Amino acid sequence: MLVVQNVNTYIGRKQIITDATFKIHPGNIIGLIGPNGAGKTTLMKTILGLTKFDGQIRLNQTTVTENQHAALINVGALIEHPAIYPFLTGQQNLALYAHDPADCQRLISKLEMTAYIHDQAKGYSLGMKQKLGIAIALLNNPQLVILDEPMNGLDVEATIGVRRLIHQYAAQGTAFLISSHILSELQKVMTQVILINHGRIIVDQPIAEFEQLHHQAYRLHTENSQLTVKFLSRHHIQYTLDGGTFQVNPKNIFEIQDILSAQHVHLKELTPISSSFEQIVVQLLHQQRGGDQHHD
Amino acid sequence: MSFNFYINNGVVTSIMTSLRAELFKFNHQRSALAGILILILLMVYSVLTTKVDSTQVIFEFGAVQWIPIIMIAVGSTFFAMEYQNRTILILLYKNTKRWQIYWAKLMIVWLYSLVLTVIATLLTIVLKFLLIRTPWSALISKHQTLLTLLTGNVIGTVIYALFIVTLSFMLIMLIKINVAVIGIGLALGFLGAGISVALMGAFTSLIPILRWNPLNMIFITQQLANPAYAAVSHLSFFEIIGGNLSYAAIFIILGYGLFKKRRI
Numbered sequence: 164m165l166v167v168q169n170v171n172t173y174i175g176r177k178q179i180i181t182d183a184t185f186k187i188h189p190g191n192i193i194g195l196i197g198p199n200g201a202g203k204t205t206l207m208k209t210i211l212g213l214t215k216f217d218g219q220i221r222l223n224q225t226t227v228t229e230n231q232h233a234a235l236i237n238v239g240a241l242i243e244h245p246a247i248y249p250f251l252t253g254q255q256n257l258a259l260y261a262h263d264p265a266d267c268q269r270l271i272s273k274l275e276m277t278a279y280i281h282d283q284a285k286g287y288s289l290g291m292k293q294k295l296g297i298a299i300a301l302l303n304n305p306q307l308v309i310l311d312e313p314m315n316g317l318d319v320e321a322t323i324g325v326r327r328l329i330h331q332y333a334a335q336g337t338a339f340l341i342s343s344h345i346l347s348e349l350q351k352v353m354t355q356v357i358l359i360n361h362g363r364i365i366v367d368q369p370i371a372e373f374e375q376l377h378h379q380a381y382r383l384h385t386e387n388s389q390l391t392v393k394f395l396s397r398h399h400i401q402y403t404l405d406g407g408t409f410q411v412n413p414k415n416i417f418e419i420q421d422i423l424s425a426q427h428v429h430l431k432e433l434t435p436i437s438s439s440f441e442q443i444v445v446q447l448l449h450q451q452r453g454g455d456q457h458h459d
Numbered sequence: 460m461s462f463n464f465y466i467n468n469g470v471v472t473s474i475m476t477s478l479r480a481e482l483f484k485f486n487h488q489r490s491a492l493a494g495i496l497i498l499i500l501l502m503v504y505s506v507l508t509t510k511v512d513s514t515q516v517i518f519e520f521g522a523v524q525w526i527p528i529i530m531i532a533v534g535s536t537f538f539a540m541e542y543q544n545r546t547i548l549i550l551l552y553k554n555t556k557r558w559q560i561y562w563a564k565l566m567i568v569w570l571y572s573l574v575l576t577v578i579a580t581l582l583t584i585v586l587k588f589l590l591i592r593t594p595w596s597a598l599i600s601k602h603q604t605l606l607t608l609l610t611g612n613v614i615g616t617v618i619y620a621l622f623i624v625t626l627s628f629m630l631i632m633l634i635k636i637n638v639a640v641i642g643i644g645l646a647l648g649f650l651g652a653g654i655s656v657a658l659m660g661a662f663t664s665l666i667p668i669l670r671w672n673p674l675n676m677i678f679i680t681q682q683l684a685n686p687a688y689a690a691v692s693h694l695s696f697f698e699i700i701g702g703n704l705s706y707a708a709i710f711i712i713l714g715y716g717l718f719k720k721r722r723i
């Protein structure tokens with residue numbers, strides 16, 4: 164549905180995005196992750212035809228450029244801060260873009276904004292504004308929704324509500340591109356992850372594949388730690404030991420099982436360490452930084 | 460209550476929907492109403508503090524001078540707020556044609572200047588009815604009746620409003636800070652004409668060029684009513700109209716160019 168191909172984005176003379184290529188299919192929920200200043204917001208603006216860029220962006224086979232926005236008719240967006248006219252009520256803000264009053268009303272009640280939707284938006288709290296911004300992005304059953312830090316300022320219930328809405332819309336085929344620094348939150352919705360650093364996409368994978376591929380270690384627990392140390396060392400197998408728990412490399416796990424079983428040292432536990440998503444991201448960024456230094 | 464602004468996609472209808480959306484926003488801004496109230500207050504203030512005579516009627520109790528200043532303030536605020544509220548982002552990505560956005564805003568603010576002019580004129584008629592005995596048909600200067608003088612002023616104000624609205628849009632694109640633009644508007648309203656006259660007085664040999672300076676264009680508001688002002692502006696009736704319209708065109712081109720380039 165959305166095809167981004169070899170896109171380079173420039174702000175002034177400065178190149179912000181380098182050679183971005185990825186696809187988004189209907190129903191995908193893409194988590195866009197990267198450090199501050201990585202280029203997440205810029206990438207989103209680029210897709211919306213708001214920056215100067217070269218390369219190809221196509222939405223349903225229609226090209227998007229800085230001057231051609233026709234394809235963006237079915238795209239909803241919330242970029243950085245909710246775009247709200249403070250002198251209009253929430254309802255009026257929505258009505259500016261809404262095609263269908265019933266759809267509008269449904270969003271208002273799903274996001275639980277009914278109580279204040281007829282108040283002027285200038286009196287809204289941070290979270291109320293954020294919800295209104297999300298509602299604007301979800302209006303008119305869009306094919307693609309771009310959300311930049313959507314959970315900013317939302318309370319627990321609102322966060323759950325928004326998450327549920329995202330799942331509902333995705334189930335009907337709406338695709339999402341969502342950036343967030345709250346990885347745990349993103350983890351609950353995304354089906355695919357794009358990791359971006361210094362304007363380059365370094366990972367673009369389905370989430371299951373991503374987690375599998377980057378599981379870094381296994382936890383090993385045996386009935387006799389001392390013997391285990393002895394045999395692992397003898398076979399030059401790398402490990403770390405913390406208390407009675409070993410951490411070993413995934414590539415060695417079969418060998419370790421063979422060795423220990425030959426010596427009648429029984430395993431009590433051998434499990435992939437669910438290195439948290441956060442840790443994986445940090446590791447990947449760290450690796451890339453090392454790689455960068457090599458190139459320099 | 461429901462509005463549907465973006466239903467149609469045809470070019471003509473999308474200009475109409477842009478206009479409707481801009482009008483809707485404009486009407487709900489506080490500054491639109493504030494501008495009208497300030498104008499009325501200033502006119503009443505003028506009645507209370509200045510000797511009420513036919514000249515006051517011709518210049519609509521100061522409205523001729525105040526309307527441009529109010530226009531600069533309201534016009535620049537109306538565009539600046541899209542950037543302040545970040546709504547410019549949605550406005551731009553949902554529209555393919557940037558000029559439609561610029562044009563729609565320009566039209567709405569210019570229409571507002573017509574509203575101000577009508578209000579000022581009506582109030583002038585009421586105030587004159589209450590305060591001055593001179594009949595509308597009375598000859599004031601050079602065989603002109605009070606009525607024709609007033610009409611000339613109204614037309615002058617409307618054309619000058621075009622100059623001012625396009626200028627305020629260009630300035631807000633250039634300077635980006637609407638308080639600064641309003642400051643420039645005040646300076647223009649109060650000092651502009653004086654500076655222009657002083658310049659031409661100081662460099663008489665350069666008058667053929669200097670008379671086209673933008674500060675000189677304000678004389679349209681007086682000259683259409685009172686052709687004697689041609690001696691002050693050094694521009695004929697048609698020249699001053701042409702000058703104003705040309706400047707408006709230049710401001711539109713420059714302002715739109717800046718708008719197109721502006722980063723968001």
Ligand SMILES: Nc1ncnc2c1ncn2[C@@H]1O[C@H](COP(=O)(O)OP(=O)(O)OP(=O)(O)O)[C@@H](O)[C@H]1O
Nearest residue numbers: 174177179197198199200201202203204205206722
């Ligand atoms: N208007 C601008 N002028 C100059 N440089 C800019 C501008 N906007 C962004 N940049 C630069 O582009 C880079 C990417 O910025 P961007 O806002 O896309 O980052 P981000 O990934 O969204 O960061 P964050 O997580 O902090 O939101 C940064 O290095 C920033 O300095």
Ligand SMILES: [Mg+2]
Nearest residue numbers: 203204243311
């Ligand atoms: Mg950002």
